[in-house]
Amino acid sequence: MIGLTVSPEVSLVDEPVKIQAWGLPPRENIALRAWLKDEKGRIFHSIAFYLTDDEGKINLERSPSTGGDFYGIHPMGLFWALRPAIPFLRLIKHDVMGSPLYVHLELYSHLVITPSPDDVPLVSKVIERWYVSPGVQRVQIREGRVRGALFLPPGEGPFLGVIDMFGGAGGLMEFRSSLLASRGFASLALAYFAYEDLPDFLGDMDLKYFEEAAQFLCNHPKVSGDGIGVIAICKGAEMALGMSSYLPQVAATICINGTNAVNGNNLSYGDLLIPGIPYRSERLMLTHGGTLNLSRAMDDPRLPQHQDSVYPLEKARGPILFLVAEDDQNYDSLFFAKEALARAQKYGKKDVYLRTYPGAGHLLEPPGSPFCPVSQSPFFPLPLMWGGELLAHGKAQESSWKETQDFLRKSIPCSRRNKL
CATH class of the missing domain: 2.60.40.2240 (Acyl-CoA thioester hydrolase/BAAT N-terminal domain)
Known part of the structure; x- marks a missing residue:
């Protein structure tokens, strides 16, 4: 048989x-x-x-x-x-x-x-x-301007709170938040454009929106109010670094294949205006397969004219972890992470960490997610190259997922940590 x-x-x-x-x-x-x-x-x-x-x-x-x-x-x-x-x-x-x-x-x-x-x-x-374990609760969030979905583990809590964001595809992606809740975190999948009544396109950004989301999560009765974590990828990681640099509610940050500066669109926070570094569309690379490689389209943040766009991450309350795929063909994410690490060292911030994954591509997601080296994006006329090699990328997703959970548990303050 x-x-x-x-x-x-x-x-x-x-x-x-x-x-x-x-x-x-x-x-x-x-x-x-x-x-x-x-x-x-x-x-x-x-x-x-x-x-x-x-x-x-x-x-x-x-x-x-x-x-x-x-x-x-x-x-x-x-x-x-x-x-x-x-x-x-x-x-x-x-x-x-x-x-x-x-x-x-x-x-x-x-x-x-x-x-x-x-x-x-x-x-x-x-x-x-x-993507979700039994007992996890999903709550649709429409609080003030904040739009998203909050995933709560079973039980009374309080749980470690995490804001979870994705990048330039917009909309609301929930699969990582539901898995984080299945692992004991209260995770808010946060949309910031192309969702419900939010702007259809990614324009100038207002950090007050993200501050409102952070405060909402801190105030939730099932979330430890001592501070929250933020995990994000791509453009979302750029916003996550801005949150950690300016918002006291953010106690720990994970930036997956992001940048160290504001790019493309301006970012405001009250009276503060951070200019976006213009994209260099003339540096877009076309492949023989009819796809786009964006990895050279961002200008060098070290140039004198871009200094006001670099995030002052040394002001961050808590630790920052950069997870970087070495074969990222969408961002030059390793360069940006090294620049962030150099700035932290320059200003004496010792809790900024860099973890790299040889052979991994841009879409570094939870394990079990299929390797995706190229796909269509809703805001580009041609498919985008993400990069990576199958086996190296699969191993990187397994390693980074464990490191993500370990870092968040270690770094987000909680007086009742034994609940996790």
């Missing part, structure tokens, strides 16, 4: 699973395929080839892939490698509460690349990958 087991069959997307098969001919080439449909019914799929052992078994924790989408021993490789059947799509789960991702795993007795109708799997399994 041929068998295929996946354990656990129901899990959070950031949890690893164990995949094993048995009852196959010894020393036989087989194929394992994974596929799913996103919320619009679009297919993402991956495949890997394996050689069964002398007992006709494979165990992805010990058996190396001999080909397909990746090589070597990578137990979660099939999940990392999920790619869109239609080019330039990015897998984003919007309805995190209503349903999981249903991942289909299929075992074939021969090496297939794209199964035809005649290719029938020997055995298959469907598993559930959730």
Whole structure:
């Protein structure tokens, strides 16, 4: 009898699973395929080839892939490698509460690349990958100007509070906040443009909006009011650094592949106006595949005319962690992070840290998120290059997710830390 087991069959997307098969001919080439449909019914799929052992078994924790989408021993490789059947799509789960991702795993007795109708799997399994654990509550937020969704862990709290932001795609992305709440944080997924009654496009920014969000979270009865954390990527990371530089409510900050200065759009905070460093559109790079590389489109913040745009991060109340992908092809994020670290050292701020990930691309997300090296963005005419290499990026997402949680737990003050 041929068998295929996946354990656990129901899990959070950031949890690893164990995949094993048995009852196959010894020393036989087989194929394992994974596929799913996103919320619009679009297919993402991956495949890997394996050689069964002398007992006709494979165990992805010990058996190396001999080909397909990746090589070597990578137990979660099939999940990392999920790619869109239609080019330039990015897998984003919007309805995190209503349903999981249903991942289909299929075992074939021969090496297939794209199964035809005649290719029938020997055995298959469907598993559930959730973005939220049981008991987590989602609260739609429309408080004053603040728009977003607050995810609360089960229990009375108080919990460590975190504001979570994404970048230039706009709208509201909730998948990281729901996972953070599943790990014990009260996480506010914060929108700042292209959502509900917020501006349709990213224009000049008002730090008072983010201050209002920070104060709302601090005042929430289930959140420890001693200070909050902020985690953000891309343009959101730029705003996160501004929050840490000026807002006393921010006790810890994680900037994922961001900058050290205000870019493009001006930032105001009361009477303070921070000019945005103009983008250099003449430096946009077109690839032979018809995609855009933006990594050189930001000007050097060290230039004399841009000094007023650099964030005074030395004024930040708490620690700052820069998580940087070394193969980021959207921002020169390593350069910006090193500049931020140099400024911190210049002014004697000792709690600014830099963690780099060789081979990782711009979209550094929780583990279980498929590697996305290029995708269409709603505000650009061509798909954007994000960069990275599959295996290095998958490993970086696993490492950075653990480091993210450790840093937030260590850095956000809470008088009842044992609740976590």
